[in-house]
Amino acid sequence: MSxxxxxxxxxxxLAKAAGPAPDEIxxxxxxxxxxxxxxxxxxxxxxxxxxxxxxxxxxGKLDGVVHARVNLSTKRVSVKWRGExxxxxxxxxxxxxxxxxxxxxxxxxxxxxxxxxRAVAVAGFAAGNIMLLSVSVWSGADExxxxxxxxxxxxxxIPALVYAGRIYFRSAWNxxxxxxxxxxxPIALGVSLAYGMSLYETIHHGQHAYFDASVSLLFFLLIGRxxxxxxxxRARTAVTGLARxxxxxxxxxxxxxxxxxxxxxxxxxxxxxxxxAGERIPVDGIVRGGTSDIxxxxxxxxxxxxxxxxxxxxxxxxxxLTQPVTIEALAAAxxxxxxxxxxxxxxxEGGRAxxxxxxxxxxxxxxPLVHLTALLTFAGWMLATGDWHRAITIAIAVLIITCPCAxxxxxxxxxxxxxxxxxxxxxxxxxxxxxxxLAEIDMAVFDKTGTLTMGSARLENAGEIDxxxxxxxxxxxxxxxxxxxxxxxAAAGRLDGGAPRFDRVEEIxxxxxxxxxGAVTWRLGRAQWALGxxxxxxxxxxxxxxxxxxxxFEDRVRPGAEEAVGRLEADGIPVEIMSGDEESRVALTAKxxxxxxxxxxxxxxxxxxxxxxxxxxxxxxxxxxxxxxxAPALAASHVSMAPVTAADIGRNAADFVFLREKLTxxxxxxxxxRRSGRLIRQNFALAIGYNALAVPIAxxxxxTPLLAAVAMSVSSLLVIGNALRLSGAxxxxxxxxxxxxxxxxxxx
Amino acid sequence: xxxxAILIPVALFLGALGLGAFLWTLRSGQYEDLDGAAERVLxxxxxxxxxxxxx
Numbered sequence: 137m138s139x140x141x142x143x144x145x146x147x148x149x150l151a152k153a154a155g156p157a158p159d160e161i162x163x164x165x166x167x168x169x170x171x172x173x174x175x176x177x178x179x180x181x182x183x184x185x186x187x188x189x190x191x192x193x194x195x196g197k198l199d200g201v202v203h204a205r206v207n208l209s210t211k212r213v214s215v216k217w218r219g220e221x222x223x224x225x226x227x228x229x230x231x232x233x234x235x236x237x238x239x240x241x242x243x244x245x246x247x248x249x250x251x252x253x254r255a256v257a258v259a260g261f262a263a264g265n266i267m268l269l270s271v272s273v274w275s276g277a278d279e280x281x282x283x284x285x286x287x288x289x290x291x292x293x294i295p296a297l298v299y300a301g302r303i304y305f306r307s308a309w310n311x312x313x314x315x316x317x318x319x320x321x322p323i324a325l326g327v328s329l330a331y332g333m334s335l336y337e338t339i340h341h342g343q344h345a346y347f348d349a350s351v352s353l354l355f356f357l358l359i360g361r362x363x364x365x366x367x368x369x370r371a372r373t374a375v376t377g378l379a380r381x382x383x384x385x386x387x388x389x390x391x392x393x394x395x396x397x398x399x400x401x402x403x404x405x406x407x408x409x410x411x412x413a414g415e416r417i418p419v420d421g422i423v424r425g426g427t428s429d430i431x432x433x434x435x436x437x438x439x440x441x442x443x444x445x446x447x448x449x450x451x452x453x454x455x456x457l458t459q460p461v462t463i464e465a466l467a468a469a470x471x472x473x474x475x476x477x478x479x480x481x482x483x484x485e486g487g488r489a490x491x492x493x494x495x496x497x498x499x500x501x502x503x504p505l506v507h508l509t510a511l512l513t514f515a516g517w518m519l520a521t522g523d524w525h526r527a528i529t530i531a532i533a534v535l536i537i538t539c540p541c542a543x544x545x546x547x548x549x550x551x552x553x554x555x556x557x558x559x560x561x562x563x564x565x566x567x568x569x570x571x572x573x574l575a576e577i578d579m580a581v582f583d584k585t586g587t588l589t590m591g592s593a594r595l596e597n598a599g600e601i602d603x604x605x606x607x608x609x610x611x612x613x614x615x616x617x618x619x620x621x622x623x624x625x626a627a628a629g630r631l632d633g634g635a636p637r638f639d640r641v642e643e644i645x646x647x648x649x650x651x652x653x654g655a656v657t658w659r660l661g662r663a664q665w666a667l668g669x670x671x672x673x674x675x676x677x678x679x680x681x682x683x684x685x686x687x688x689f690e691d692r693v694r695p696g697a698e699e700a701v702g703r704l705e706a707d708g709i710p711v712e713i714m715s716g717d718e719e720s721r722v723a724l725t726a727k728x729x730x731x732x733x734x735x736x737x738x739x740x741x742x743x744x745x746x747x748x749x750x751x752x753x754x755x756x757x758x759x760x761x762x763x764x765x766x767a768p769a770l771a772a773s774h775v776s777m778a779p780v781t782a783a784d785i786g787r788n789a790a791d792f793v794f795l796r797e798k799l800t801x802x803x804x805x806x807x808x809x810r811r812s813g814r815l816i817r818q819n820f821a822l823a824i825g826y827n828a829l830a831v832p833i834a835x836x837x838x839x840t841p842l843l844a845a846v847a848m849s850v851s852s853l854l855v856i857g858n859a860l861r862l863s864g865a866x867x868x869x870x871x872x873x874x875x876x877x878x879x880x881x882x883x884x
Numbered sequence: 885x886x887x888x889a890i891l892i893p894v895a896l897f898l899g900a901l902g903l904g905a906f907l908w909t910l911r912s913g914q915y916e917d918l919d920g921a922a923e924r925v926l927x928x929x930x931x932x933x934x935x936x937x938x939x
Contacts, residue, residue: 184923185923185924185926185927188920188923188924188927189927206920207916207917207920208917208919208920208923209916209917209918209919209920210917250910253910253915254907254910257903257906257907257910258903261899261900261902261903264899265895265896265899268895281888284888288892288896292896
């Protein structure tokens with residue numbers, strides 16, 4: 137797929153590697169003015185310096201290309217070009233062996249990230265300088281010097297509070313004005329009260345000022361928040377960079393026979409669209425001209441391709457396999473099958489909407505408790521001494537010391553480390569709440585086609601077929617994109633019996649491939665057609681109507697599927713298969729994987745309904761699926777996962793997307809989620825335990841700024857250190873696993 | 885006290901200088917592609933064929 141293994145992808149993958157059509161690229165290009173155009177492409181295959189050089193130099197040599205630059209972090213390439221004709225960008229990528237595709241424009245740069253980074257920088261600058269002055273005060277600066285240092289600290293703290301603190305003030309205000317409570321409320325309150333009290337002390341030449349605590353708290357918390365954001369951003373970029381499966385437009389045949397490539401939004405019912413072999417159908421329609429095989433697996437879950445003859449209806453998202461067809465659009469894109477799935481998804485109220493994040497639940501309990509303690513402290517000191525100033529000072533000290541620095545870090549730090557672990561295993565997680573939800577599942581439902589199986593067939597009886605016949609069949613099959621042909625070609629590829637020559641090869645949709653070599657006619661395909669007899673069944677290779685070999689196929693099971701199912705069941709999570717495919721195929725897969733419960737022929741809205749039924753029964757269900765028909769169920773489930781090959785909306789609906797082929801990604805993600813759930817709870821325990829120790833000291837009035845700073849840093853470091861244990865424990869587990877699998881390999 | 889009057893402004897000025905430099909690098913897009921920058925430093929670029937900065 138890349139520089140490290142050039143040409144590893146065989147011609148079989150041509151259909152997948154074809155990349156976006158020139159018309160599609162032109163449609164997605166932006167005009168920069170002055171005749172300059174910019175095209176951005178996602179190229180997930182770039183991963184080293186050699187890739188950058190190969191792509192930049194190859195693109196740079198093209199006529200019309202002004203500038204080409206690879207961004208290795210986001211795995212994107214931007215090409216600036218000018219002129220009437222689009223430079224052969226897609227062809228260049230194909231030639232180099234990289235899959236390039238257009239991606240959904242995510243509105244340029246991520247402003248929130250830059251705002252957070254600027255806030256971290258300002259808070260860091262202020263915290264460093266104030267700490268410098270505070271150390272001098274702690275080490276004994278007196279009277280005038282101390283006052284001077286306090287005044288300077290107060291001045292430095294203002295921009296930090298206003299600029300860096302507004303992120304917390306905004307969020308806290310948002311929560312309060314909606315009558316909710318979040319972790320940012322006690323933070324915002326603690327920070328501003330600490331500042332206000334310190335300013336009062338400074339004006340009255342007091343001894344203790346908490347400017348350092350107030351600003352370094354912001355600094356620490358902002359770091360956690362920024363890391364959290366970076367992690368989610370990275371997963372999002374990786375997901376938006378994936379190939380879009382739905383086309384951006386279609387070739388419209390006008391009344392006068394002329395052709396226009398129109399964007400999806402401009403396609404109206406009644407238009408005639410030309411769909412080439414290997415393209416996806418953009419809108420619902422009826423076939424008017426041509427006959428072809430259609431792969432419906434993405435739309436309905438059926439794994440066997442259907443024949444589409446004139447008059448047959450097709451739905452958006454289906455893939456045209458063998459011959460070009462003309463369809464008449466029946467609905468605009470917004471009323472097509474895809475849009476129907478979107479509506480179902482919106483109607484489905486998934487776990488995401490119902491779930492309240494752990495941190496929010498904790499803070500809903502924690503904040504009132506803290507504020508009540510502070511209030512009681514104030515009341516107690518008022519009663520005991522009658523000294524206003526003293527009572528307020530001590531009450532604020534309680535708020536400062538209980539300010540949830542460690543609590544604010546407890547969740548994001550663990551989730552950042554966990555997301556990194558998942559990332560290394562090729563699993564993208566959309567947000568932190570997904571991990572919390574995954575940790576509590578008690579049931580898993582899998583789609584079949586494309587999830588448990590690869591959506592492609594495998595030749596089952598390759599060993600029984602004569603090698604010569606298989607090689608010949610492979611040579612014929614190589615002319616077709618039909619999944620069964622590809623399976624034959626893949627099986628024959630390893631045998632190689634000298635390439636035979638044919639005078640003419642023709643694919644007959646719904647039947648098979650006919651190859652003529654002199655007087656001999658070879659037919660590979662449906663037995664009735666190839667042998668010319670009605671009672672024949674199965675797929676055969678025939679020479680002049682006489683059968684030579686019979687081919688049997690099976691759904692190719694996704695690697696690691698068996699292990700994934702086994703590990704989930706061993707973990708006490710029952711597994712169910714829910715597929716739109718026909719009964720016999722689903723039963724076969726279920727038996728192969730040892731899954732007891734399965735449903736077949738399930739319609740998309742029934743899939744979503746099943747999720748709702750399970751949720752109503754108190755189950756927390758993980759849904760793993762890939763098709764358009766799974767998207768509503770993915771949205772309706774407690775937590776969802778999709779393979780990278782999934783339909784666009786399925787991928788967007790899923791909480792997790794796994795990039796590698798192996799289905800063991802599911803138990804791996806579950807394992808990481810559970811571990812991080814445990815660590816988060818430990819972190820909460822640590823943070824609350826620390827508060828239990830510190831609060832009595834504060835209530836009794838013994839807290840000094842030095843003590844507050846030390847306590848805060850120590851508790852934060854403890855929490856961070858505990859979070860990092862996730863990577864240590866995980867590495868050890870992975871090593872064990874490797875050792876086990878290599879021992880297994882040796883045993884075999 | 886007089887040395888403080890010099891040292892504190894100097895310390896603050898240097899800190900602000902660092903902050904300003906960081907914000908400038910941020911604005912000029914130097915953190916857009918950190919992985920790429922790590923690889924590009926190893927490229928041999930022929931004289932007079934420097935790539936244009938930024939993107």
